Amino acid sequence: MSPGPAKQFDPDLALEQARDLFWERGYDGTSLSALEAAMGIGRKSFYDTFGSKRELYLRSLRHYTDTVIAKIRAGLDDPRNGPLENLERVLGRLQAHHGSPDSLGCLLGVAMGQAGSDDDDLAALVRDALHRLELAFRRNLEAAQADGTVDADASPRDAARALVALTQGMALLGRVAHPMAQQRSIVRAALHGLRP
Amino acid sequence: MSPGPAKQFDPDLALEQARDLFWERGYDGTSLSALEAAMGIGRKSFYDTFGSKRELYLRSLRHYTDTVIAKIRAGLDDPRNGPLENLERVLGRLQAHHGSPDSLGCLLGVAMGQAGSDDDDLAALVRDALHRLELAFRRNLEAAQADGTVDADASPRDAARALVALTQGMALLGRVAHPMAQQRSIVRAALHGLRP
Numbered sequence: 001m002s003p004g005p006a007k008q009f010d011p012d013l014a015l016e017q018a019r020d021l022f023w024e025r026g027y028d029g030t031s032l033s034a035l036e037a038a039m040g041i042g043r044k045s046f047y048d049t050f051g052s053k054r055e056l057y058l059r060s061l062r063h064y065t066d067t068v069i070a071k072i073r074a075g076l077d078d079p080r081n082g083p084l085e086n087l088e089r090v091l092g093r094l095q096a097h098h099g100s101p102d103s104l105g106c107l108l109g110v111a112m113g114q115a116g117s118d119d120d121d122l123a124a125l126v127r128d129a130l131h132r133l134e135l136a137f138r139r140n141l142e143a144a145q146a147d148g149t150v151d152a153d154a155s156p157r158d159a160a161r162a163l164v165a166l167t168q169g170m171a172l173l174g175r176v177a178h179p180m181a182q183q184r185s186i187v188r189a190a191l192h193g194l195r196p
Numbered sequence: 197m198s199p200g201p202a203k204q205f206d207p208d209l210a211l212e213q214a215r216d217l218f219w220e221r222g223y224d225g226t227s228l229s230a231l232e233a234a235m236g237i238g239r240k241s242f243y244d245t246f247g248s249k250r251e252l253y254l255r256s257l258r259h260y261t262d263t264v265i266a267k268i269r270a271g272l273d274d275p276r277n278g279p280l281e282n283l284e285r286v287l288g289r290l291q292a293h294h295g296s297p298d299s300l301g302c303l304l305g306v307a308m309g310q311a312g313s314d315d316d317d318l319a320a321l322v323r324d325a326l327h328r329l330e331l332a333f334r335r336n337l338e339a340a341q342a343d344g345t346v347d348a349d350a351s352p353r354d355a356a357r358a359l360v361a362l363t364q365g366m367a368l369l370g371r372v373a374h375p376m377a378q379q380r381s382i383v384r385a386a387l388h389g390l391r392p
Contacts, residue, residue, distance in 0.1 A: 026224070028222070028224035028225060029224060105308070109368055112301070112368050112369075112371050112372050122372070123372040123373070126372045126373070127372060127373045130369065130373060151388075153388070154385070154388060154389075155381070155384065155385065155388070157381060158381040158382070158384045158385035158388070159385045159388075159389075161378055161381040161382050161385065162362065162381065162382045162385035162386055162389075164365070164369070165362050165365030165366050165368075165369055165382045166358065166361050166362050166365055167365070168364075168365040168368050168369065169360070169361030169362055169363070169364040169365030169366075169368070170361050170365075172305055172308050172361075172364050172365070172368060173308075173326065173360070173361055173364065175308050176308050176318070176319040176322045176323060177319070177322070177323045177326060182357055185351070185353060185354040185357040185358065186354070186357050186358045186361045188351070188354045189350070189351065189354035189355045189357065189358035189389075190358055190389070192347075192349070192350060192351070192354070192355075192389070193350075193355075193358075193385075193386070193388070193389020193390065194389065
């Protein structure tokens with residue numbers, strides 16, 4: 001059997017190009033033809049591979065959240081440092097990212113802002129991602145409490161949820177206001193509040 | 197001179213109806229004809245009074261931020277309670293609002309998520325509102341520090357900036373995930389972190 005014609009594009013790369021376009025322009029602001037141009041594919045390949053603009057959007061969001069959460073988790077679990085030091089490093093990286101002028105915020109936050117309040121698929125995807133993020137923070141805070149670097153009276157669950165809200169807020173602010181000093185303040189205050 | 201024909205609508209009410217539509221559907225998702233229907237006006241009155249969809253949007257955002265910030269400030273300055281108690285009440289009201297299933301989040305946060313990253317007018321409007329919010333929190337925290345209810349080592353500026361990020365995050369989460377327990381956790385953790 002002869003192989004079919006070579007595919008004209010790399011689906012993974014195309015997915016990331018689509019993600020960046022959605023991120024910059026939002027779902028409604030991203031046209032099908034702009035997607036095709038950015039991804040370097042024609043309409044037939046587009047529909048064959050991704051189904052529809054909406055499916056492509058949900059798939060690129062899932063790809064994004066999986067990547068970001070894996071990175072944050074790896075940072076929080078780095079065996080070379082103590083847990084609070086890892087948290088400081090992870091928040092420091094977010095601060096540097098969202099304090100820079102080219103921050104687009106968090107794609108998840110952008111999606112939350114853009115979603116109609118009745119978009120159940122998107123809401124489920126976002127809730128799942130936020131829950132995984134909460135668990136990653138919570139595990140880190142429990143470890144930090146165990147080694148005495150976080151206030152023994154703090155509730156790791158409450159503090160983890162606050163960190164989720166705080167980091168989403170940092171990302172949202174990063175989309176419109178970029179002073180690094182502001183992001184630094186936020187991280188300093190969060191860490192100050194956690195210490196014994 | 198005889199008066200012109202009576203205006204067919206109340207501009208303030210129309211502005212709030214437009215605001216609610218933008219809030220629910222976003223800027224791009226809100227058509228001119230949906231705006232006219234919600235506001236009960238024809239295209240000519242629309243253009244005569246509001247100029248364009250974009251001007252109407254910026255005007256409704258400004259109206260919204262002025263109203264919300266005035267309310268938060270009044271809550272933080274309530275002379276019947278101490279400053280930390282006022283902060284608890286204000287955060288409690290935000291928690292109740294964003295934990296309820298009909299929360300649409302914060303219109304400002306939605307706008308931040310929806311704005312193209314190069315929308316300078318909107319970014320300026322949002323930055324100004326966030327700055328006013330930061331000052332309101334900061335004044336409250338300074339008063340709470342002075343009466344000993346907030347940790348003397350905390351930086352009111354840093355903590356105020358963290359509260360801005362945290363409340364924006366709460367609102368964003370409220371748009372897609374509504375468990376009241378989550379919002380309660382966030383507020384508890386924030387207050388725990390501030391106490392001496």
